[in-house]
Amino acid sequence: MRRADRLAELVEIIRDGRLHTARDLAAALEVSERTIYRDMDTLAASGVPVEGERGVGYLMREPVFLPPLALSLIELEALALGMAIVGEAADPELQMAAESLLGKVEDHAAVRRRSPRKWGFGVYAFETARAGFVHMPLIRRAIRDGLVLRIAYRSIADEATERDIRPLQTEYWGRVWTCSAWCELRAGFRAFRIDRIETCAETGRRFAPEAGKTIEDYLAHVAEHNHAEGRDP
Amino acid sequence: MRRADRLAELVEIIRDGRLHTARDLAAALEVSERTIYRDMDTLAASGVPVEGERGVGYLMREPVFLPPLALSLIELEALALGMAIVGEAADPELQMAAESLLGKVEDHAAVRRRSPRKWGFGVYAFETARAGFVHMPLIRRAIRDGLVLRIAYRSIADEATERDIRPLQTEYWGRVWTCSAWCELRAGFRAFRIDRIETCAETGRRFAPEAGKTIEDYLAHVAEHNHAEGRDP
DNA sequence: ACTCAACTGACGGAAACTGTCAGTTGAATG
DNA sequence: CATTCAACTGACAGTTTCCGTCAGTTGAGT
Known part of the structure; x- marks a missing residue:
């Protein structure tokens, strides 16, 4: 069973998105290059999207993981509900x-459900939540990669402003999405309803x-002022 | 790699929740009983919840699946968001x-995220949604297993009734959970806000x-009357 | 032409897997 | 209490698979 472990570790190593030569990998895993090849x-045959190019090295673009994990029925339901939402x-x-994701899981799970009626969940979103969808991919990327964004925002009081923000987190409130950010215009934390970002x-x-401007600072700051239980911006 | 395949097939076979003896399994997979043992x-060591009892056979209670699947970063985010919600x-x-579930995935994924602050999502639920939580496990079970439930319900108009229902589906509206059911009292489909079930x-x-009383009938019925877009019971 | 590094094929030794056999154990049953 | 059932365990030999070594080939870039 050590071979399986080695394969898993191989994936661990190359999924950093950088180039790796067979020599380095062989050294890291203490096997021969031939074995790496x-x-x-084997990995490619198992569907792992690893690319090898002659003269260059191995590269895995999409970060993947392949845990052979075991889910209980209730975990499957949680997954299905989460994905439905x-x-x-x-x-x-x-x-x-x-x-x-749900497709992959259902395929493999080959869940024998008594009826075709899948999971027993229905989910219905608010229009106001949908309105913000346009900007969310960019905002998510900004959070991941630390990008400063320039937004035109119309507040609830209907005042329009343009400002640069450092997005820290998006929040889902059931009806609307917000984005909490460090606002460079106000030099402070602000939360923006994404549907009102023009x-x-x-x-x-x-x-x-940056000390004082991180998500942890923001959360601490919020916790001081109110217990945001059920608050609804 | 044939051993790994055999292990996967073993799980496929025993996850039907029924008893299997080593002899049968050995016959099915064309190996000796010793190999099955x-x-x-190996499976048990890998965390598959398979139970063997002397004189009885092997049994897997929890339905599991173990697909070595590969998820992209965005799918991981979707998973994390879903589980957060x-x-x-x-x-x-x-x-x-x-x-x-999220724990299992994060363990294995060993995702190197820049900050310990995980995923960049916040989720805040409504009190009214929480109020219905008490009844939800039972309702879910009723949907799965076809149980008739007796509920005491207080409508929005504040009328209290007691009735037997056949739960078909739960719905999440961002602020409240509802349960759609065939109502035996009214002999028709009704949706109940779960937080108002006493x-x-x-x-x-x-x-x-039963023809005319299934979830498909209900959904068709609803679709006829309105496009429930953003409706909020 | 040269370098780099992925790739391929062959082969022998090492390691892991498998079947056979001969038991033991725990629970249920007559 | 003896019997049956089937899970379990240990040992050993034969087989299969894996791995390292070696000697190449291929494709892309410089």
Whole structure:
């Protein structure tokens, strides 16, 4: 069973998205290069999207993981419900991801359900939540990669402003999505209803976590002022 | 790689929830019983919840699946968001399932995220949604197993009734959970806000899908009358 | 032409797997 | 209490698979 472990570790190593030569991998795993080539064959045959190019090295673009994990029925239900909600209440990018994820799982699970009526959940999202979907992929990327965004925002009081923000987190409130960010205009934390963001674009600038301006600071700040239980911006 | 395939097939066979003896399994897979015993060891060591009892056979109670599947980053995000929502907006049973599922995935994924602050999502559920959590595990079970439930219900107009229902589906509306059911009192489809169900218990009776009273009939019925887009009971 | 590194094929030794056999154990049953 | 059932365990030999070594080939870039 050590071979299986080695394959898993191989994936662990190359999924950092960088180039790896067979020599390095062989050294890291303490096997011969030949074995690495054989393992790569095996992985490719198992559907792992690993690309090898002669003279270059091995590369895995999509980060993947392949845990042979065991789910209980209730966990399957949680997964199905979660994906149903995401499929309704999030932007198309996430929707498609949710759909494909659930598809993969259902395929493999080959769940014998008594009726074709799948899971017994229905999910219905609010229009106001949907309105913000356009900007969400960009905002998510900004959170991941630390991009400063310029947004045109119309507040509930109907005041329009343009400002640069450092997005920290998106929040789902059941009816609307918000984005919490460090606002460079106000030099403070602000939460924006995503459906009220009129335009949203990269500035080209990036930001790094900065003391006093991180998500942890924001959450601490919020916790001090109110217990946001059921609050609804 | 044939051993791995055999293990996968073993799981395929025993996850029907019925008893299997080593002899049968050995015959089915064309290996010796001794090999089956060894394979069972391996599976157990890998965390597959298979139970063997002397004199009885092998049994797998929890339906499991173990697809070595590959998820993209965006699918992981969808999963994390979904589990975050379920963790906030569903009853404790599902909450725990969501948590444990996400835990399993994160363990194995060993995702290197830049900050310990995980995923960049926040989810805040409504109190009214939470209020219905008590009844949800029972309702879910009733949907799965076709149980007739007796509920004490207080309508929005504040009228209290007691009735027997055949639960068909639960719906999540962002703010509240509802349960659609065939109502035996009114002899028609009704949707109940779960937070307004005061008591909820099994009647001991069961129901089988019955023409005109199934979830498909209900959905068709609803589709005829309105496009429930954003409607909010 | 040269370098790089992925790839391929062959072969022998090492390691892991498998079947056979001969038991033991725990629970249920007559 | 003896019997049956079927899960389990240990040992050993034969087989299969895996791995390292070696000696190449291929494709892309410089």
